[in-house]
Amino acid sequence: MPEIPEMEIYKNYLNQWIKDKKINEVNVLRAKSVNLESTQFCKKVIGKQIIGISRRGKYLIFHLNDGHFLLTHMMLDGRLYLLTIDAETLKENEGNKSVDLWAKIFQSSAEDLKQSIKELPGKASVVFGLTEDTVLFFCNLTLGYLHYLNQDELETKLRELGEDPLDPDFSAQSFSHLLTGKRGMIKPWLMNPKNISGVGNAYSNEALFGAGILPTRLIPAISRTDKANLFNSLVNIIKDSIRLGGDMEEPFAKWDNLTGGYNAYFKVYDRAGEPCLVCREAIQRAEVGGRNAFFCPHCQI
Numbered sequence: 253m254p255e256i257p258e259m260e261i262y263k264n265y266l267n268q269w270i271k272d273k274k275i276n277e278v279n280v281l282r283a284k285s286v287n288l289e290s291t292q293f294c295k296k297v298i299g300k301q302i303i304g305i306s307r308r309g310k311y312l313i314f315h316l317n318d319g320h321f322l323l324t325h326m327m328l329d330g331r332l333y334l335l336t337i338d339a340e341t342l343k344e345n346e347g348n349k350s351v352d353l354w355a356k357i358f359q360s361s362a363e364d365l366k367q368s369i370k371e372l373p374g375k376a377s378v379v380f381g382l383t384e385d386t387v388l389f390f391c392n393l394t395l396g397y398l399h400y401l402n403q404d405e406l407e408t409k410l411r412e413l414g415e416d417p418l419d420p421d422f423s424a425q426s427f428s429h430l431l432t433g434k435r436g437m438i439k440p441w442l443m444n445p446k447n448i449s450g451v452g453n454a455y456s457n458e459a460l461f462g463a464g465i466l467p468t469r470l471i472p473a474i475s476r477t478d479k480a481n482l483f484n485s486l487v488n489i490i491k492d493s494i495r496l497g498g499d500m501e502e503p504f505a506k507w508d509n510l511t512g513g514y515n516a517y518f519k520v521y522d523r524a525g526e527p528c529l530v531c532r533e534a535i536q537r538a539e540v541g542g543r544n545a546f547f548c549p550h551c552q553i
């Protein structure tokens with residue numbers, strides 16, 4: 253599941269590539285992915301300009317020039333893909349003219365699209381046709397979604413979200429304060445979006461390894477120093493991952509060779525049985541709070 257780094261990379265790409273573009277055409281291929289009846293959704297969104305894209309936890313928020321927002325969550329396997337209808341794309345599509353390919357994209361079923369646009373990272377759920385021959389695909393929004401909301405609805409939806417580790421006002425001190433008086437094991441706490449938003453299984457495992465704390469350690473048994481170490485470990489890993497491309501396999505566009513670059517840097521996540529990069533002990537896997545925890549039994553206590 254995409255976590256903060258992957259969503260932050262999407263946000264950066266979107267701001268770079270589609271900010272200020274107008275939504276000229278919309279195709280809802282999976283009605284349940286949007287919160288309004290499909291034609292109503294199209295009516296609301298078509299003609300609007302995307303004035304910017306922001307992120308809260310694992311959510312992306314498209315700010316529209318009518319004061320409304322499009323809120324999207326990828327959940328398990330949602331993916332975005334950007335297609336620019338340039339000469340190369342046209343050549344790959346049997347020399348179709350730009351207008352023809354455009355029409356084809358907006359008249360195709362999700363199955364046909366997967367056939368014609370080979371690089372699509374899944375089944376298209378919603379497609380946006382933007383100015384200057386740019387197409388944005390929201391794929392695999394089965395558990396995920398794309399909702400058109402006003403300011404109040406957006407605030408209600410995000411109200412319960414916990415602190416974002418990349419918020420400049422969030423510090424080791426406020427992190428430590430949040431943990432005060434809490435019980436239970438640290439890993440499930442870290443993954444609960446009401447406490448910290450945007451941290452899932454991969455980065456919680458890595459952050460705990462970086463701080464030398466077992467995923468099962470009880471919160472009251474974590475010292476002040478360890479809390480600060482955990483905060484710093486989490487923030488540094490997230491920042492490193494963003495810089496190196498996150499761990500998603502599917503590129504955002506055909507020119508994107510950054511995405512997935514962090515995959516090779518995981519130290520414990522998904523490495524059960526492999527040697528710890530610090531002490532050579534085998535990395536172990538155990539179920540903690542219903543999720544797979546990966547840890548080194550020697551480096552983490």
Ligand SMILES: [Zn+2]
Pocket residue numbers: 528529530531532533548549550551552
């Ligand atoms: Zn180790």
